[in-house]
Amino acid sequence: MRVRGWAADVGLGAVFAVVLVFWASRIAGSWGGGYWRFDFAAGAVVCMIALARRFDPARAAAAGLAVAATAVLAARFADLPSEPGPGMALGLAVLVGAAVRALPVLTACVVAASGLAVAVGSLLTAHTLAAAMPLVTTMNVLAWAVAVVAGLCPRLLDARRRAVADEVRRTERLRLARELHDVVAHHVTGIVVQAQAARLIARKSPEKADDALAEIEAAGSGALTAMRRVVGLLRDPDEPAAPAPGGLDELVGRFEAGGRAVRLRLPGEEETATWPPEVAGTVYRIVQESLTNVSRHAPHARSVTVSVERDRETLTVEVADDSPRSPSRHHQRGGYGLIGMRERVEALGGTLRAGARPGSGWSVLATLPVPRSQALPERARR
Secondary structure, three states: OHHHHHHHHHHHHHHHHHHHHHHHHHHHHHHOOOOHHHHHHHHHHHHHHHHOOOOOHHHHHHHHHHHHHHHHHHHHHOOOOOOOOHHHHHHHHHHHHHHHHHOOHHHHHHHHHHHHHHHHHHHHHOOOOOOOOOHHHHHHHHHHHHHHHHHHHHHHHHHHHHHHHHHHHHHHHHHHHHHHHHHHHHHHHHHHHHHHHHHHHHHHOHHHHHHHHHHHHHHHHHHHHHOOOOOOOOOOOOOOOOOOOOHHHHHHHHHHOOOOEEEEEEOOHHHHOOOOHHHHHHHHHHHHHHHHHHHHHOOOOOEEEEEEEEEOOEEEEEEEEOOOOOOOHHHHOOOHHHHHHHHHHHHOOOEEEEEEOOOOOEEEEEEEEOOHHHOOOOOOEO
């Protein structure tokens, strides 16, 4: 991203230079003498400030506008060519657009208003008093308008994306909160009933009290596990139940029907059968979302590897493809589905990462904790 930004600035600097030289030649041809020097120098200063805008957009915009305002006043009282000229107008447009794009709302509005004031202030340097707006003013106002639109559109788009992402997170958390309430109520009720039964058993048959306490312990352990269920167990009435790990075969089969080879590695059925429902559902959803992203955003991928492995108390899920890198791929692959998956995985105490692989390809890697009591030797199936 940074390399592309610097490359864009190099191209922008070349455009600045061409415009400045072109306009200097026009002034020299029409005004003669050295009148072109002031416009060229002032425009070059503003353009250099525009090229340095990435370091501090607010100060760069303020400095550029100050130079432009000074140039307007100097041209007005020294009877120089109209300012801002095309080179300076282009530099100001870059500064205003960057400010509107990235700065806080109040600061961006101040910069935009100041840019409009400078553009309209070019009327002071006009050398004709025709009924129509002078050409230099028209050019500056149009450059200002284009800059505001160019900065405002991506700003609004980013705001919309943030709003959608926040809504995804909020919806997921509300679902989890409702599920947690139901699960806790169910398990606590069971524990209370078993505790009452244990008291009766302890009075009549003290030797059986250990069995009753063991049942209470098991119920409490199940309640603690269920409280961490964050993988879609809360669903609409018509939503199907969370699929079992074995459902990955069918899921991968549907994906392979699209023409891509998939290498699937799973633990043995003895182990997957012991996974809590929230873990099994999470594994399925991560693979499903990852394969969906491959279909949408990596059309040139030839193969995909789906790997689910156990390392003591940690379950690792990775979906990796071999698609070639694309400049726009980083932005395309950060979908809202992964935002929801990250919320679920992190609520379970795990982590989820998605990004480009070294060399080529894309990878989604999730780690999930699994209770020690459910740890079994892994049998990888290829």
